[in-house]
Amino acid sequence: MAVLSKISWSLVPQYICAQFLGAMAGTTFVWVAYKQHYDATVNPADQLATFCNTPAIDNSLMNFFTEAIATFVLMIGILFIAAPQNSLGALDALPVALLVLGIGVSLGGPTGYAINPARDLGPRIMHAILPIKGKGVSNWAYSWIPVLGPIIGAVLAAVLYDVITKP
16 A cells, blocks of 8 residues: 555555455464363474464475465455555445455465465464474465565565556
8 A cells, every 4th residue: 555655655564564464463373272282283294384484385485476476366356455445335345255265265275375474474483482282384485475475576566556547
């Protein structure tokens, strides 16, 4: 939204902090609710998969590309769905939810589709911090992909949207 001048760049750090804190709090609540299940899980990779994304095939370039494309599709879709002339009233959230579902079933396989840096990095940080019985590593070598891929995809979507919709 800042790229499109819909919000001030000075608000961006607040939005980022709110998203990360929400993702971290949410994943902590899930861990507390399922603590007995985590304690009973012997495979550290299974535990990590409930916190953050891990690629099906570890190929940094292709994983980055998949995350960027998935986020591009999400953002260009949201921008057109939420355009003032396309107001669906209370139904606005339904097309976005269906868009996320479509992205998941079509582009989610290779990376698990973070499509938002906070969705992966916030829970990955909590995986590293929480005292999870038998946990393994947090796979920090992969952590940059679900952060930078979505940022690039979102910025490209905003730029294309701006080009298409400018009078």
